[in-house]
Structure formats: structure tokens, C-alpha cells
Amino acid sequence: MQERIRVGVIGIGAMGMGIAKCLRAKGYAVSVRDVRPEAEHEAASLGMTVCETPARMAAQVDALIVVVLNAQQIDDVLFGDQGVAQGIAEAVVESAAQPGTRRTVLLCSTIAPEDSVRFAERLAQTGIDCLDAPISGGPAKAEAGTMSMMLAGSAVTLDRCEQLLADMSGRRFRISEKVGDGARTKLVNNLLAGTNLVAGAEALALGIKLGLDPKRLFDVICASSGSSWIFEDRMARALENDYAPRAFAHILTKDMTLATGMADSAGYDTPLGDAALGIYRETLERGWADLDDAAVLKTFLKRRGKEQEG
Amino acid sequence: MQERIRVGVIGIGAMGMGIAKCLRAKGYAVSVRDVRPEAEHEAASLGMTVCETPARMAAQVDALIVVVLNAQQIDDVLFGDQGVAQGIAEAVVESAAQPGTRRTVLLCSTIAPEDSVRFAERLAQTGIDCLDAPISGGPAKAEAGTMSMMLAGSAVTLDRCEQLLADMSGRRFRISEKVGDGARTKLVNNLLAGTNLVAGAEALALGIKLGLDPKRLFDVICASSGSSWIFEDRMARALENDYAPRAFAHILTKDMTLATGMADSAGYDTPLGDAALGIYRETLERGWADLDDAAVLKTFLKRRGKEQEG
Numbered sequence: 001m002q003e004r005i006r007v008g009v010i011g012i013g014a015m016g017m018g019i020a021k022c023l024r025a026k027g028y029a030v031s032v033r034d035v036r037p038e039a040e041h042e043a044a045s046l047g048m049t050v051c052e053t054p055a056r057m058a059a060q061v062d063a064l065i066v067v068v069l070n071a072q073q074i075d076d077v078l079f080g081d082q083g084v085a086q087g088i089a090e091a092v093v094e095s096a097a098q099p100g101t102r103r104t105v106l107l108c109s110t111i112a113p114e115d116s117v118r119f120a121e122r123l124a125q126t127g128i129d130c131l132d133a134p135i136s137g138g139p140a141k142a143e144a145g146t147m148s149m150m151l152a153g154s155a156v157t158l159d160r161c162e163q164l165l166a167d168m169s170g171r172r173f174r175i176s177e178k179v180g181d182g183a184r185t186k187l188v189n190n191l192l193a194g195t196n197l198v199a200g201a202e203a204l205a206l207g208i209k210l211g212l213d214p215k216r217l218f219d220v221i222c223a224s225s226g227s228s229w230i231f232e233d234r235m236a237r238a239l240e241n242d243y244a245p246r247a248f249a250h251i252l253t254k255d256m257t258l259a260t261g262m263a264d265s266a267g268y269d270t271p272l273g274d275a276a277l278g279i280y281r282e283t284l285e286r287g288w289a290d291l292d293d294a295a296v297l298k299t300f301l302k303r304r305g306k307e308q309e310g
Numbered sequence: 311m312q313e314r315i316r317v318g319v320i321g322i323g324a325m326g327m328g329i330a331k332c333l334r335a336k337g338y339a340v341s342v343r344d345v346r347p348e349a350e351h352e353a354a355s356l357g358m359t360v361c362e363t364p365a366r367m368a369a370q371v372d373a374l375i376v377v378v379l380n381a382q383q384i385d386d387v388l389f390g391d392q393g394v395a396q397g398i399a400e401a402v403v404e405s406a407a408q409p410g411t412r413r414t415v416l417l418c419s420t421i422a423p424e425d426s427v428r429f430a431e432r433l434a435q436t437g438i439d440c441l442d443a444p445i446s447g448g449p450a451k452a453e454a455g456t457m458s459m460m461l462a463g464s465a466v467t468l469d470r471c472e473q474l475l476a477d478m479s480g481r482r483f484r485i486s487e488k489v490g491d492g493a494r495t496k497l498v499n500n501l502l503a504g505t506n507l508v509a510g511a512e513a514l515a516l517g518i519k520l521g522l523d524p525k526r527l528f529d530v531i532c533a534s535s536g537s538s539w540i541f542e543d544r545m546a547r548a549l550e551n552d553y554a555p556r557a558f559a560h561i562l563t564k565d566m567t568l569a570t571g572m573a574d575s576a577g578y579d580t581p582l583g584d585a586a587l588g589i590y591r592e593t594l595e596r597g598w599a600d601l602d603d604a605a606v607l608k609t610f611l612k613r614r615g616k617e618q619e620g
Contacts, residue, residue: 113520136534148534173530175522184520185530192513192536196506199582203502209578210423210494212485220483220495224446224458226502228538268519269613271585272509278581303579 004028005164008061010054010077010084012039015108015135016067018142019168024048026145026167031057033077054078055087058103063164067108067135070254071115074107078119085126104129104161108149110190112258113180114265120153120179129157132179134186135169138246146170150189152182184262191259191273193230194252198276198296200231201238205300214239234294243291243298250289253280314338315474318371320364320387320394322349325418325445326377328452329478334358336455336477341367343387364388365397368413373474377418377445380564381425384417388429395436414439414471418459420500422568423490424575430463430489439467442489444496445479448556456480460499462492494572501569501583503540504562508586508606510541511548515610524549544604553601553608560599563590 008031009020016032017039024030024046032043033051040050051057054077058064064084066074078084088103105123107116107130120130130153137147148171151158155177158165165172175181203226207217218239222232237243256277263270279296286302288295318341319330326342327349334340334356342353343361350360361367364387368374374394376384388394398413415433417426417440430440440463447457458481461468465487468475475482485491513536517527528549532542547553566587573580589606596612598605 148530150530171533173526173533175526175530181522184517184522185527188513188517188520188522188527189531189534189536191516192509192531192541193534195509195513195582196536196538199502199505199509199586202580202582203498203505206501206573206576206578206580207494207498209576210498210572212491212494212498216483216485217495217498220458220460220485221499221502223481223483224499224503225540226499226506228506228541230535231502231538262520263516266516266519268516270512270516271588272505272512272582275581275585276509 005062006031006060007063007065007164008032008051008057009065009067010034010057011066011068011073011109012043013067013069014139015142016065017043018139018147019065019067019108019135020048021046021143022145023167028167031061033057053082053087054084055082055090058084058087059091062103063161064103064105065108066105070109071111074109074111074115074119078105079122084128085123088126088128102129102160103127104131104157106131106133106161108133108135110134110186110255110258111183112262113183113187116152116183117180129154130179131157131161132182133165134182136186136189137170141170144170148173150175150182150185152176152179152185187255187259187262190252190255191263191270194256194259194280194293195272195276196228197230197234197252197293198279199272200226200228200235201279201294201297201300204235205297208301234292235297237292238294238297243288243295245290245292247293248289249280249283249291249293249295252293253277253284253289256280315372316341316370317373317375317474318342318361318367319375319377320344320367321376321378321383321419322353323377323379324449325452326375327353328449328457329375329377329418329445330358331356331453332455333477338477341371343367363392363397364394365392365400368394368397369401372413373471374413374415375418376415380419381421384419384421384425384429388415389432394438395433398436398438412439412470413437414441414467416441416443416471418443418445420444420496420565420568421493422572423493423497426462426493427490439464440489441467441471442492443475444492446496446499447480451480458483460485460492460495462486462489462495497565497569497572500562500565501573501580504566504569504590504603505582505586506538507540507544507562507603508589509582510536510538510545511589511604511607511610514545515607518611544602545607547602548604548607553598553605555600555602557603558599559590559593559601559603559605562603563587563594563599566590
């Protein structure tokens with residue numbers, strides 16, 4: 001059997017745990033790190049190595065898969081006290097690191113492109129390669145190794161990681177060699193998914209307001225020109241009044257904020273994205289941040305018409 | 311061979327001609343009427359009977375399929391001079407109409423629900439049954455007999471027309487027995503399709519603005535959570551710079567205007583639909599009314615960002 005590279009997963013929430021389980025099941029030696037002890041206990045029970053700090057993990061693995069929530073958390077685990085950079089520096093001093101070994105950080109969180117670029121530049125100064133590698137598909141696909149990845153980084157680094165990437169994902173898009181383009185692609189996709197979801201909720205709630213049968217209307221739309229992937233996925237469970245979170249409302253709100261901010265920085269106007277973001281913010285204000293993002297339907301059902309406002 | 315009911319199609323534009331060709335190919339005796347002589351010539355060359363007026367057609371057929379552009383045109387063909395109602399009244403006087411024959415008007419245009427209701431009520435006074443029967447799927451499916459229909463009307467009338475409806479369409483949704491619910495369902499679907507299209511154009515143009523490769527981005531989105539039926543259909547040709555009209559930009563603008571007006575009348579707020587309608591209006595203002603509705607992408611590519619405006 002070919003010797004596999006040693007991998008570490010930092011941030012074993014729904015997606016990170018799925019990736020860790022997938023790679024463990026495929027025979028990789030998997031190290032993990034999370035701020036929540038219960039997640040680390042679960043990982044240990046599955047034969048993974050729990051590392052006390054990102055620094056310790058960094059000295060022991062070849063590839064570091066970072067799947068934490070946001071750029072601030074990435075900054076902390078990479079460059080904070082007991083972070084990855086510190087761990088590598090110490091390992092080099094202690095000669096624990098094999099000479100010639102190239103370590104790679106895979107940035108899998110959904111973050112702003114300027115953050116991907118900033119992290120990659122700073123990692124390069126420490127001799128660490130970086131892939132801008134956002135993921136898509138949800139926890140079940142992560143665990144099955146069938147999620148999608150949007151990859152940006154040098155061809156050399158991408159080629160070196162090809163086997164690992166193939167083991168993690170069902171579909172890989174090589175976006176470009178420019179770190180940041182993975183994040184840009186992911187945010188554009190999520191902007192559209194988030195907007196399609198709000199548009200679907202707006203239309204469905206309108207039909208309900210007009211007295212149409214919700215499930216019949218849903219079936220008609222799914223078979224007609226109004227259909228979208230996220231409409232079918234989310235509204236099916238919303239119509240069962242099932243708002244248990246597969247994808248938290250606050251996550252898509254964060255993604256929409258990043259995406260509209262990215263557009264703003266480029267001097268580009270996103271009127272639909274802005275309107276959709278307004279509905280996510282209203283959903284959070286109503287206290288539904290930890291419900292599924294399908295809860296935007298509840299927001300429309302609660303809203304009153306223009307004429308009744310103010 | 312079972313004797314088929316005699317059908318007339320008023321309005322042989324792209325959809326109406328598709329329906330007429332489909333029924334003719336299936337052996338129906340088909341009468342047609344259009345304001346454009348070239349459309350009538352084409353129909354005649356295909357073995358259809360051209361009627362000089364809706365009144366003459368009304369006396370000769372059992373089912374009248376109305377596929378004109380808007381409510382004003384329906385009003386004219388049904389109740390105007392030499393219209394359907396006048397034709398029926400004269401036929402009854404002349405005993406040309408067989409006693410006991412029930413005539414049915416199928417309203418297939420996309421119109422406001424209150425117009426469907428108004429037309430059905432007025433037709434009932436003339437002894438004519440009415441189905442609120444919007445259609446979906448485009449000219450190719452109309453001609454193949456595989457389009458969808460959203461049907462509302464009395465069960466008796468629906469049952470009587472079942473064979474004709476089955477010959478016209480691949481999928482039939484019986485929405486309710488209440489005329490108007492077909493129009494409501496169609497407008498809700500088109501509101502969502504129209505909004506998804508603008509959202510897709512907004513996202514794709516953002517990616518282009520950010521320097522991403524347009525076709526690669528399109529492929530990623532089609533395989534990811536941002537995908538929608540209309541995004542895949544329209545943006546595929548927009549990226550080939552092909553704006554030849556399969557669906558005119560002005561038609562979807564009309565549908566969006568009707569849909570947001572319907573919501574407004576119900577005291578319901580549609581922030582995304584309103585934002586999308588703004589983009590359609592801008593597209594028309596740019597002189598692209600007769601291009602394909604995919605031209606909303608051109609509008610986003612032409613738009614400048616907020617910071618550069620004013």
C-alpha cells in the first residue's frame with residue numbers, strides 16, 4: 001500500500017468532521033483539533049489523534065485542512081499563540097521536521113478573497129504552501145468524499161495534493177493558479193444560492209397568501225421554469241415545518257455579507273443580493289439564527305405587506 | 311377513429327402556432343386566427359382553416375384556445391366587434407350551433423387572475439364555459455405536445471376537455487376548481503423564474519467583473535448550490551453572446567409587472583421581485599425589448615457600480 005501523507009483537520013464541525021471521517025475511513029492517519037471537547041472526544045473514539053494545539057499538529061502532519069468558521073478563527077489557528085506558524089518554526093529548530101518536506105495548508109472555509117491572499121502570503125514567509133480550497137455540498141457529501149472543491153493555487157502544489165484532494169471530493173474545479181479565485185468563485189455561487197433561496201421563499205409565501213395549496217404550488221414550480229436546486233432542497237422541508245438546521249441561517253447570512261462586501265469593494269452593484277441579505281438579517285433579528293436557512297420562508301409568512309407597514 | 315372535437319386557435323405566435331401544429335399533426339381539424347397575415351398563410355399551408363374573424367371561428371368549433379399576448383387582446387377577441395361572443399349569439403339565432411353543444415374557451419395567455427375571473431363570468435353569461443389554463447415550456451414543447459398546463463375551472467369542464475388537454479400537453483396540473491388560480495400559479499412561477507434569471511445574471515456578471523473565467527464559473531455554478539433551471543438555460547446562450555429571442559425580454563417584463571401587481575393588490579411585499587423588475591425595465595430602456603430575456607446579463611455587464619453612479 002502506498003504511504004499516504006499525514007493529514008490534520010482543524011475545526012471539526014459538521015463539514016470538518018465529515019472530511020476527517022472520510023479520510024480516516026480511507027486509511028489516512030488523521031489528526032484533529034477543535035475548541036469543543038465533545039467534538040474531540042468523538043474524533044478520538046473513531047481512531048483519530050487529538051492534538052492539544054494547532055502548533056503540535058503542524059509539526060506532525062503534511063497537510064493541514066482548515067475548516068473553521070471564519071477568517072478571524074483562521075488567523076488565530078495559523079498565526080496566533082500556539083498556532084500553526086509557531087509550531088512549524090519550533091519543529092524546524094528541533095529538527096523534528098524532515099528536511100525537504102513541503103507542508104500545505106488547505107483553506108476550506110468560506111472567506112473573503114483578500115483574506116485567502118493575506119493568509120497565503122504570510123504562510124509563504126514561513127515556508128508553507130497554501131491552497132485556496134472552498135468546499136461545497138454539505139456534511140453528508142463531505143463524509144462520503146463526494147463534495148465539490150473550488151481550487152486555486154500553484155499547479156505544483158495542486159499536483160502534489162492531487163491524491164488527497166481526490167480522496168476528499170467527488171468533483172474538483174481548478175479555478176486558476178491565483179489564490180483568492182477559489183474564494184471568489186465560492187462567494188459568487190453562495191450569493192446566487194442565497195438569493196435563489198429568498199426568491200423561492202418570497203414566491204411560495206405569495207402563493208400561500210393568495211390562497212393556493214402550498215404543496216401543489218411547490219410541485220408545479222419544481223416541474224416548471226421557476227425551479228432551482230436550493231428551492232427544491234430547502235422548501236421541501238420548510239413545507240413540512242421542519243427547520244432543524246442542516247445549514248444554519250447565520251452561516252448563509254455570513255456568506256451573503258461577505259459576497260455583497262466583495263462586490264462593493266469591486267464597485268459592483270448587487271441589488272438582488274442586497275435585498276436577499278435584508279431578508280436574512282430580518283430572519284436573524286426574529287431569533288432564528290440557529291434554525292435551518294429555510295427559515296426565510298417563515299420570515300415572509302410573518303411579514304406584512306407594504307400597505308400595512310409604518 | 312374517434313371523432314375529435316373541432317378546435318380553434320386565436321393568436322398563432324410562437325406558442326399558439328406550436329399548439330396548432332401539434333393538434334393538426336394529431337388529426338384535429340384546426341381553425342386559426344391572427345392579426346398577422348404571414349402567420350395565417352403559414353397555417354393555411356399546413357392544412358389549417360383560416361377564419362376571418364373570431365366570430366366566424368366561434369360558430370365552427372367546440373374549443374377555442376386563446377393564446378394572444380395580453381388581457382386587452384383577449385377582451386377584443388372575445389367581446390369586441392366580430393368577437394367570439396358576437397359569433398356565438400349570431401350562430402344561435404341562425405341555428406347553426408347544434409343544440410346542447412357546450413363550447414369552451416381555454417385562456418392560455420399569462421394574465422392577471424382578476425382578468426381570468428372577469429372573462430369567465432362574462433363568457434358564462436353567453437353560455438360559454440371557460441378554463442383558466444396557462445401554459446409553460448416554450449414553443450418547441452408546445453409543438454411536441456409536451457408543454458405543461460396549470461388548470462383551473464369546474465371539474466365537469468375539465469373532464470369534458472381531458473382528451474384535448476392530454477393531446478396538447480405532457481403534464482397537467484389541476485390547481486383548483488376556481489378560475490383565477492391557474493393565473494395565480496403561473497404568475498407566482500414566472501415571478502420566481504424571472505427573479506432567478508436576474509439573480510443568476512447578477513452573480514455571473516459579478517464573477518466576470520472579479521476576473522473569473524465566465525465559462526468555468528458557469529460550469530461550477532451549474533454543478534453547485536447556485537444552480538437553477540433558468541440560469542442553466544439562459545446563461546448558456548448568453549455566454550455564447552447569443553441573444554436571439556426564444557423568449558422576448560418584454561414578455562417576462564410584462565409577467566413580472568403582472569406578478570408584482572398581483573402581490574401589491576394582496577398587500578404582500580416582494581422585495582426581490584421588485585428589484586428584478588427594475589433590471590428588466592432597465593433592459594428595455596436600453597433598447598433590448600426584442601432580444602432574448604437572457605439580455606439581463608448585458609444589462610449587468612453595462613451597469614456601473616454604486617460608487618461610480620450619480
